[in-house]
Amino acid sequence: MGSVVDNDPALPNTSDPLLAVTGVVKTFPGVRALDGVDLDVRAGEVHCLLGQNGAGKSTLIKVLSGAHQPDAGAIHWRGEQVSLQTPTAATRLGIATMYQELDLVDGLSVADNIFLGHELARVGLSRRRAMDDAARALLTRLGHAEIPVNREVGHLSAAGKQVVSMARALSHDARLIIMDEPSAVLDADEVDNLFRLVGDLTVHGVAVVYISHRLAEIRRIGDRVTVLKDGRTVARGLPARTTSTDDVIRMMTGRAIEHAFPPRVGPAPDAPEVLRVSGLGRPREFHDVSFAVRAGEVVGLAGLVGSGRSEILETVYGARRAATGEVRVAGRRLRRGSVGAAVAAGVGLCPEERKSQALLPDEPVYRNITLATLTRFAAGPFTRDGRESAAASQQAGALDIRPAGVARPVRTLSGGNQQKVVLARWLLRDCQVLLLDEPTRGVDVGARDEIYALVRRLARSGVAVVLVSSEVPEVIGLADRVLVVAAGRVVHEAAATDISESQVLDLVMEEGRVA
Amino acid sequence: MNEPHLTDAPALDPAAAEAPAAAEPLEPPAAAPPAAIPPAAAPSAAALPAAAPPAAAPPTDERARVERAAVEADAAVAPGLTGALAGKADAAEARGPGMAGWAVLGRLLGGGAGRNLGLIAALALICVIGLITAGDRFGSTDNTLTVLRLASVIGVVSVGMTFVIAGGGIDLSVGAIVALASVWSTTLATQNMARDSTFLVMVFVALAVGTVCGLVNGILVAYGRIVPFIATLAMLASARGLAEEISNRQTQVVRVQGFRDFFRAEPGGIPVLVIMFALVALVGWVVLNRTTFGRRTFAVGGNPEAARLAGINVRRQTLWLYTLLGFCCGIAAIMITARTTSGTSTHGLLYELDAIAAVVIGGTLLSGGRGTIVGTVLGVLIFTTVSNIFTLNNLTTSTQALAKGLIIVAAVLLQKRLARENTRM
Numbered sequence: 019m020g021s022v023v024d025n026d027p028a029l030p031n032t033s034d035p036l037l038a039v040t041g042v043v044k045t046f047p048g049v050r051a052l053d054g055v056d057l058d059v060r061a062g063e064v065h066c067l068l069g070q071n072g073a074g075k076s077t078l079i080k081v082l083s084g085a086h087q088p089d090a091g092a093i094h095w096r097g098e099q100v101s102l103q104t105p106t107a108a109t110r111l112g113i114a115t116m117y118q119e120l121d122l123v124d125g126l127s128v129a130d131n132i133f134l135g136h137e138l139a140r141v142g143l144s145r146r147r148a149m150d151d152a153a154r155a156l157l158t159r160l161g162h163a164e165i166p167v168n169r170e171v172g173h174l175s176a177a178g179k180q181v182v183s184m185a186r187a188l189s190h191d192a193r194l195i196i197m198d199e200p201s202a203v204l205d206a207d208e209v210d211n212l213f214r215l216v217g218d219l220t221v222h223g224v225a226v227v228y229i230s231h232r233l234a235e236i237r238r239i240g241d242r243v244t245v246l247k248d249g250r251t252v253a254r255g256l257p258a259r260t261t262s263t264d265d266v267i268r269m270m271t272g273r274a275i276e277h278a279f280p281p282r283v284g285p286a287p288d289a290p291e292v293l294r295v296s297g298l299g300r301p302r303e304f305h306d307v308s309f310a311v312r313a314g315e316v317v318g319l320a321g322l323v324g325s326g327r328s329e330i331l332e333t334v335y336g337a338r339r340a341a342t343g344e345v346r347v348a349g350r351r352l353r354r355g356s357v358g359a360a361v362a363a364g365v366g367l368c369p370e371e372r373k374s375q376a377l378l379p380d381e382p383v384y385r386n387i388t389l390a391t392l393t394r395f396a397a398g399p400f401t402r403d404g405r406e407s408a409a410a411s412q413q414a415g416a417l418d419i420r421p422a423g424v425a426r427p428v429r430t431l432s433g434g435n436q437q438k439v440v441l442a443r444w445l446l447r448d449c450q451v452l453l454l455d456e457p458t459r460g461v462d463v464g465a466r467d468e469i470y471a472l473v474r475r476l477a478r479s480g481v482a483v484v485l486v487s488s489e490v491p492e493v494i495g496l497a498d499r500v501l502v503v504a505a506g507r508v509v510h511e512a513a514a515t516d517i518s519e520s521q522v523l524d525l526v527m528e529e530g531r532v533a
Numbered sequence: 534m535n536e537p538h539l540t541d542a543p544a545l546d547p548a549a550a551e552a553p554a555a556a557e558p559l560e561p562p563a564a565a566p567p568a569a570i571p572p573a574a575a576p577s578a579a580a581l582p583a584a585a586p587p588a589a590a591p592p593t594d595e596r597a598r599v600e601r602a603a604v605e606a607d608a609a610v611a612p613g614l615t616g617a618l619a620g621k622a623d624a625a626e627a628r629g630p631g632m633a634g635w636a637v638l639g640r641l642l643g644g645g646a647g648r649n650l651g652l653i654a655a656l657a658l659i660c661v662i663g664l665i666t667a668g669d670r671f672g673s674t675d676n677t678l679t680v681l682r683l684a685s686v687i688g689v690v691s692v693g694m695t696f697v698i699a700g701g702g703i704d705l706s707v708g709a710i711v712a713l714a715s716v717w718s719t720t721l722a723t724q725n726m727a728r729d730s731t732f733l734v735m736v737f738v739a740l741a742v743g744t745v746c747g748l749v750n751g752i753l754v755a756y757g758r759i760v761p762f763i764a765t766l767a768m769l770a771s772a773r774g775l776a777e778e779i780s781n782r783q784t785q786v787v788r789v790q791g792f793r794d795f796f797r798a799e800p801g802g803i804p805v806l807v808i809m810f811a812l813v814a815l816v817g818w819v820v821l822n823r824t825t826f827g828r829r830t831f832a833v834g835g836n837p838e839a840a841r842l843a844g845i846n847v848r849r850q851t852l853w854l855y856t857l858l859g860f861c862c863g864i865a866a867i868m869i870t871a872r873t874t875s876g877t878s879t880h881g882l883l884y885e886l887d888a889i890a891a892v893v894i895g896g897t898l899l900s901g902g903r904g905t906i907v908g909t910v911l912g913v914l915i916f917t918t919v920s921n922i923f924t925l926n927n928l929t930t931s932t933q934a935l936a937k938g939l940i941i942v943a944a945v946l947l948q949k950r951l952a953r954e955n956t957r958m
Contacts, residue, residue, distance in 0.1 A: 375838050399826060400823050400825075
């Protein structure tokens with residue numbers, strides 16, 4: 019905190035921005051991830067980048083770090099137009115990026131990590147002593163002389179890793195450091211320390227592009243704010259401390275494409291309670307989470323990445339072992355930490371990472387669909403592919419999985435259709451409870467609406483649905499009841515019709531400030 | 534009868550080391566009349582299902598490419614791209630005949646049946662080389678049966694290994710388990726008991742020892758969460774050590790006549806060992822391709838996290854896989870004990886490498902998720918035949934080892950290439 023906040027944000031020579039991005043466009047097949055982004059960053063300032071999930075922040079970072087090439091637009095660095103063809107090109111100019119999932123090698127020492135890729139060497143031999151000294155100097159400059167340079171990075175805390183990551187950025191002599199949600203994994207003390215470091219950097223004229231969802235943080239260290247929405251800059255260079263929360267949220271919300279959420283039906287008044295979660299907790303992830311879902315009801319968990327929402331879902335499913343509390347399905351208590359028990363009780367999960375957690379990419383579609391119902395189609399120990407593929411075809415047809423034909427490998431399908439394959443797997447099982455973690459991530463607009471309709475249809479047929487999404491409108495539009503999760507706790511619960519997008523955003527971004 | 538012959542040849546290549554033994558009177562003389570069935574009958578019978586699995590076995594491809602494809606699919610947010618991907622296959626179909634030749638060959642050879650055809654072609658080529666260089670000495674029924682007998686033992690181990698590797702694991706201890714099981718089933722105590730009752734006592738002991746060793750491997754890997762490489766490395770060391778301890782490094786001759794009579798018989802001219810191998814391969818094929826157990830094996834090997842979240846008990850499946858391989862090692866121990874009429878702690882030396890090599894050139898993905906029994910059987914036959922040809926031509930075991938290494942590299946490179954051609958559609 020300290021020094022920087024006292025600086026006048028307008029102080030650094032305003033005539034020539036360090037970095038100026040104008041009209042940058044980046045399209046991926048089917049999506050315009052960036053659709054005219056403008057951004058200017060001055061030396062020595064903390065420039066905050068705000069925007070909802072999918073607004074284009076990550077893509078912009080990748081463009082600035084040389085990982086993606088823009089399709090149109092210009093990037094000026096210190097007044098000259100540059101093209102960032104490779105990450106190395108960006109680093110050479112002095113642009114360093116600290117990614118959200120820190121890109122450090124756990125098995126290497128602190129010094130090795132700092133100089134990874136640009137080791138100090140003489141005739142092919144690494145100059146260990148020189149690197150150690152230089153690493154020590156960098157850490158001292160960051161106020162963390164206590165971190166031993168020979169320590170394996172894997173043994174450091176999240177905050178320690180962040181310091182190392184920052185030292186690495188400095189070792190490149192970075193003039194601009196992009197920080198992608200650096201505070202997401204830190205606790206309060208560590209965040210304070212991070213801010214002190216950011217302050218030190220800016221004093222030395224280093225510019226920081228800071229991405230965070232927490233408005234309080236932005237007010238503490240930010241100088242100016244740029245807001246992105248649907249791949250466009252909707253506001254640039256707003257004063258960070260004086261712009262009101264309401265204004266910021268208003269700019270972030272109100273999307274260009276409104277999804278048509280199917281009409282809400284809601285559970286029947288006498289619908290039985292199917293899922294009851296009480297006092298569920300896991301140390302350092304979430305605490306004392308309790309909620310109940312009735313047959314035909316959709317309950318949405320809204321929260322930021324790292325708030326514990328996915329962890330809650332996975333613990334309900336038994337994929338993580340609960341430390342406290344219990345989960346009951348139709349009154350029967352589930353064995354802790356047993357996916358098998360949950361599945362047997364009629365619970366299904368569509369996990370967050372489709373590719374790595376749900377699919378067998380090389381296997382045909384039908385085998386992916388029948389993965390959880392193998393024995394149903396088998397005659398004793400013997401599988402019967404014909405029956406499986408017939409049943410799978412029927413589901414695939416009902417969900418309109420395209421292209422038709424269940425024999426092709428599932429990896430050849432688009433994201434939306436892959437998601438439908440995972441849904442089909444649980445539909446085939448006649449689940450009582452369906453847990454959906456980010457069901458529309460990486461799913462195109464058309465398939466999104468189909469998935470929404472499907473969730474509604476499932477609810478109507480009596481399935482209890484729990485939905486996790488980082489897209490607030492999706493939670494509000496789809497759920498009957500919304501639980502707001504922040505910092506591992508349920509901070510608010512309301513009927514979806516009684517809560518607005520900005521209220522939810524306010525709650526998650528201010529970590530529980532009363533709406 | 535005759536003492537079992539133990540060569541002092543460097544144990545670099547067990548098949549080779551045992552090959553001279555085949556020439557010894559130990560092997561029943563070529564009393565077998567020219568078999569009614571062509572010599573290759575057994576393996577080709579095992580290979581017959583080759584035509585069936587392809588539907589169930591889409592092309593193998595190296596993981597990186599798979600992931601790239603998956604990423605592409607993920608990025609493919611446009612409904613249009615779905616169509617584009619679907620259309621690619623047609624595009625390949627429609628490609629000009631000039632370009633198509635290699636692609637068609639690739640698709641054919643890259644697919645399940647095609648890959649096996651490729652292996653059969655390779656085996657045929659090797660046989661031709663054998664006939665040219667060694668003539669009748671290679672082509673004789675007697676020699677063919679010798680090759681098959683040698684292939685049978687390592688073949689049974691390799692079938693089990695296919696399961697473990699397809700399930701995402703690896704087992705380095707198979708040779709040591711074979712040795713331990715063979716030694717344990719031929720101790721004085723066991724043989725005395727067998728003589729007093731039935732030779733099945735020896736069979737039972739070998740199977741039990743193998744299964745228990747596999748079970749221990751499975752427990753260590755699945756529930757002890759030890760990396761398979763390390764867990765089975767430990768088993769390799771200790772099982773062989775225990776085998777030496779029990780046998781006092783002596784060769785234990787099989788004196789139970791029932792055992793020798795049964796396993797050294799040749800009904801219809803086909804050695805019992807070869808029949809056993811064919812049965813194991815057949816059962817293995819059915820289990821891997823036609824049962825829920827096999828399906829779970831592929832799921833667990835292909836994406837353990839997805840399998841777990843789909844409600845499959847990944848650890849139990851892993852446990853069963855290693856146990857199954859241990860059981861196969863028990864069978865192999867019986868077979869090698871019968872073939873050499875002895876149990877010794879040097880049996881099965883380097884079987885782990887031969888088995889893994891056979892499985893891999895057969896087309897099973899070392900990273901798991903895909904496996905083929907037919908390919909494994911062909912891989913075993915290729916290796917054994919090459920060894921045999923080298924031995925017949927009086928080439929050293931060192932050159933054999935060198936050739937094996939080259940075969941492995943060539944086979945894997947070729948497969949990768951074909952797989953790429955095949956999936957470029």
